[in-house]
Ligand SMILES: NC(=O)c1ccc[n+]([C@@H]2O[C@H](COP(=O)([O-])OP(=O)(O)OC[C@H]3O[C@@H](n4cnc5c(N)ncnc54)[C@H](O)[C@@H]3O)[C@@H](O)[C@H]2O)c1
């Protein structure tokens with residue numbers, strides 16, 4: 001006998017919510033922080049985990065499954081075989097080679113490109129309609145590599161880009177002004193990491209542009225204060241690494257917020273790495289850079305035409321040129 005007895009006149013429920021599935025490739029510090037946040041926020045019906053380290057993979061899967069009593073019901077699977085990812089709506093790639101101390105970024109990039117050649121094609125094969133969300137570093141170049149290797153249209157290949165940079169920026173501004181980070185709109189764009197570009201004119205607090213907000217609150221400010229906060233975004237990344245050896249929680253929440261926007265078709269605007277060719281005079285070739293992009297169920301819906309100063313445009317173009325040079329050395 002079935003465990004439950006149907007009440008009389010029961011009709012089979014019509015599936016109102018579409019079955020959603022996310023795959024996370026790489027179950028390290030970042031991949032597991034993302035997976036855990038996705039489960040806690042009840043974003044999916046099915047979560048698939050893939051890694052190259054079988055014991056780590058099996059252990060992380062079991063450890064997550066054991067939390068089932070405290071989580072919305074989600075099917076959690078893991079395998080070394082990419083068939084476990086079949087039918088994914090979103091594939092989040094955090095697999096990465098650890099940077100060897102003193103290793104050049106180009107050498108690290110070469111190792112990650114080799115790795116992507118064994119990760120991206122099977123993902124694309126098993127989930128030809130999925131959206132790819134790249135987190136592995138260097139994220140802008142690896143987003144380009146994923147786009148090339150997957151053969152997907154550009155709107156379905158996104159890099160987490162400066163989403164984490166911008167969330168740290170919002171935290172630091174909010175801390176400086178003693179307001180909630182949720183009421184601070186601020187965009188860092190361009191290349192993720194050390195050479196990002198802070199869009200000063202985009203910063204607003206509770207809808208008030210930062211500059212007039214500061215004047216109105218009689219908070220003494222100089223341009224240097226804002227520059228200092230931008231520098232702190234970079235310094236705080238190195239500070240976390242020096243203190244705990246890696247970063248996980250902020251990147252986990254920031255990528256889960258991208259997954260929510262995409263899977264729930266929220267049409268929200270996030271600073272993420274997109275194919276930036278033809279925007280803001282970036283015509284050096286095919287390059288992924290972060291711009292404020294509207295995201296939904298089909299990936300990138302559009303890029304906002306935010307006002308950039310001549311200096312900001314020049315910084316973006318310099319980043320595009322640097323990335324193009326690195327990509328040129330990869331022979332893809
Ligand atoms: N974009 C961002 O803002 C941001 C922020 C933090 C970290 N990251 C990047 O995320 C990546 C992961 O960081 P982490 O701290 O989780 O590293 P980690 O070493 O903890 O995890 C990496 C995982 O990838 C797995 N892996 C290695 N080769 C693989 C392959 N061929 N196929 C599948 N899995 C493979 C490893 O087994 C490991 O479990 C790094 O590149 C890091 O720089 C990016």
Ligand SMILES: O=C1N[C@](c2ccsc2)(c2cccc(Nc3ccc(F)cc3)n2)CC(O)=C1Sc1ccccc1Cl
Pocket residue numbers: 099105108137138139164165168192193194233234235237238240241245246247
């Ligand atoms: O919070 C981080 N942690 C990392 C990290 C995580 C595990 S080991 C290193 C980090 C921290 C500090 C520097 C740095 N540099 C780097 C650059 C290119 C690469 F291919 C790999 C790493 N990376 C990876 C990363 O991208 C970030 S965000 C970040 C980094 C530098 C400047 C500003 C920001 Cl917002």
